[in-house]
Amino acid sequence: xxxxxxxxxxxxxxxxxxxxxxxxxxxxxxxxxxxxxxxxxxxxxxxxxxxxxxxxxxxxxxxxxxxxxxxxxxxxxxxxxxxxxxxxxxxxxxxxxxxxxxxxxxxxxxxxxxxxxxxxxxxxxxxxxxxxxxxxxxxxxxxxxxxxxxxxxxxxxxxxxxxxxxxxxxxxxxxxxxxxxxxxxxxxxxxxxxxxxxxxxxxxxxxxxxxx
Numbered sequence: 001x002x003x004x005x006x007x008x009x010x011x012x013x014x015x016x017x018x019x020x021x022x023x024x025x026x027x028x029x030x031x032x033x034x035x036x037x038x039x040x041x042x043x044x045x046x047x048x049x050x051x052x053x054x055x056x057x058x059x060x061x062x063x064x065x066x067x068x069x070x071x072x073x074x075x076x077x078x079x080x081x082x083x084x085x086x087x088x089x090x091x092x093x094x095x096x097x098x099x100x101x102x103x104x105x106x107x108x109x110x111x112x113x114x115x116x117x118x119x120x121x122x123x124x125x126x127x128x129x130x131x132x133x134x135x136x137x138x139x140x141x142x143x144x145x146x147x148x149x150x151x152x153x154x155x156x157x158x159x160x161x162x163x164x165x166x167x168x169x170x171x172x173x174x175x176x177x178x179x180x181x182x183x184x185x186x187x188x189x190x191x192x193x194x195x196x197x198x199x200x201x202x203x204x205x206x207x208x209x210x211x212x
Contacts, residue, residue, distance in 0.1 A: 006079070006136060008025055008027065010075045012092075015050070016074075016169070017165065017169065018067070019051075020053075028075060028121055029075060030070075030119045031044070033117040034115035034117065035112060037112075039101060039105045041117075043097055045097060047068055047070050048068065055132040073093055074092060074093050078122065078136070084204055087179040091176070091177045094176050096162065103160070115144065115180050116144060118142055118145070119142045120138070121136075133196045135192070147178060155178065158177075160174075162174050183205070
């Protein structure tokens with residue numbers, strides 16, 4: 001089963017040094033728990049800017065306070081082919097503390113490939129209505145699944161070298177790429193929008209049998 005997917009490039013740098021004149025999509029990874037006891041819950045240790053002026057998100061997994069958001073990571077891109085079993089692919093920037101935690105776990109085999117909680121949100125600007133809106137997020141507050149694997153190789157990549165958040169700022173963040181596939185018998189609803197008044201919901205995963 002397949003359908004129209006999502007391919008979003010976010011202006012991640014705008015979260016660190018905000019340019020209010022830029023109206024690019026912005027995205028935040030607000031929670032990540034999984035990959036066994038070696039990783040567990042990543043720290044929500046980034047406090048970054050959010051340019052979505054006037055927007056009060058309906059998504060409970062994010063809070064915008066005085067144009068700032070507390071996050072585990074800031075999103076660079078999200079890709080999903082549109083099928084119920086297709087992986088969601090995330091490219092994000094995380095802190096050095098979280099990078100060290102994942103890097104230590106990656107030296108060995110993860111004791112679990114389960115992702116127990118993944119909360120994330122993307123905001124975008126409606127150029128017709130001239131307002132910010134919620135572009136995509138999991139309706140149930142979070143997403144659960146498994147780290148994707150192909151040919152026995154886990155689809156996760158972590159940079160060892162940090163990237164400066166701005167030419168004139170010494171702080172560095174680290175690129176993390178990972179893919180999540182749905183857990184067995186778990187259905188997740190994802191909220192999509194293409195503008196302030198254009199909303200839809202798509203399902204990810206399959207739930208077979210059992211009581212409803």
